[in-house]
Amino acid sequence: MKTVTIKDKEFSIFISADQIQQAVENVAEQINWDLAGKNPIFLVVLNGAFMFAADLMRHVTIPCEITFIKLSSYEGTQSTGVVKEIFGLNESVVNRTVVVVEDIVDTGITMERIVNSLQEKGATDIRVATFFLKPDSLQREVPLNYVALKIPNQFIVGYGLDYDGYGRNLREIYVLNS
Ligand SMILES: O=P(O)(O)OC[C@H]1O[C@H](OP(=O)(O)OP(=O)(O)O)[C@H](O)[C@@H]1O
Numbered sequence: 001m002k003t004v005t006i007k008d009k010e011f012s013i014f015i016s017a018d019q020i021q022q023a024v025e026n027v028a029e030q031i032n033w034d035l036a037g038k039n040p041i042f043l044v045v046l047n048g049a050f051m052f053a054a055d056l057m058r059h060v061t062i063p064c065e066i067t068f069i070k071l072s073s074y075e076g077t078q079s080t081g082v083v084k085e086i087f088g089l090n091e092s093v094v095n096r097t098v099v100v101v102e103d104i105v106d107t108g109i110t111m112e113r114i115v116n117s118l119q120e121k122g123a124t125d126i127r128v129a130t131f132f133l134k135p136d137s138l139q140r141e142v143p144l145n146y147v148a149l150k151i152p153n154q155f156i157v158g159y160g161l162d163y164d165g166y167g168r169n170l171r172e173i174y175v176l177n178s
């Protein structure tokens with residue numbers, strides 16, 4: 001079993017790069033079908049979603065805009081429960097179809113905050129594309145239109161997701177050894 005050590009923790013391979021790419025293509029196919037003619041704006045949530053977004057957008061073939069926002073709620077392997085302000089959204093979302101692109105929806109607290117903010121800013125059709133969803137961890141009702149993979153409630157790294165800032169560049173997903 002392939003393992004990686006990041007700082008003080010050991011992780012084991014969980015999802016291969018090929019499985020990831022297949023899941024990305026499936027999501028892009030659904031988006032191309034659903035949002036044709038809707039002129040969507042994709043809102044990529046930094047930092048974690050950068051890798052999923054880069055892969056996803058290469059397979060999205062419909063006319064669209066892409067922009068980036070930033071906020072943060074995690075330190076180490078535990079949620080602090082605090083979601084900071086969104087910044088970086090300079091484009092108007094009034095009457096737009098907005099697709100929020102995330103690496104993971106865990107408790108859903110971050111996504112709830114983003115969706116509420118987009119509603120306040122006048123977006124009419126708010127959709128979520130997330131690479132991972134942890135269904136057993138979800139605490140909030142949020143739209144979950146495009147979910148690439150559902151995973152158990154375990155801490156993962158790789159493919160954009162970090163442990164204390166490291167591991168985002170891994171092509172595969174690794175899970176924390178207990
Ligand atoms: O559903 P939740 O429990 O709110 O967790 C999901 C959030 O946690 C991660 O971000 P993080 O705060 O780690 O920032 P990062 O993307 O910069 O790594 C992830 O990218 C989501 O934004």
Ligand SMILES: Nc1nc2[nH]cnc2c(=O)[nH]1
Binds near residue numbers: 154155156157161163
């Ligand atoms: N790296 C990482 N960040 C997260 N944010 C929410 N859940 C997770 C997780 O499992 N791993």
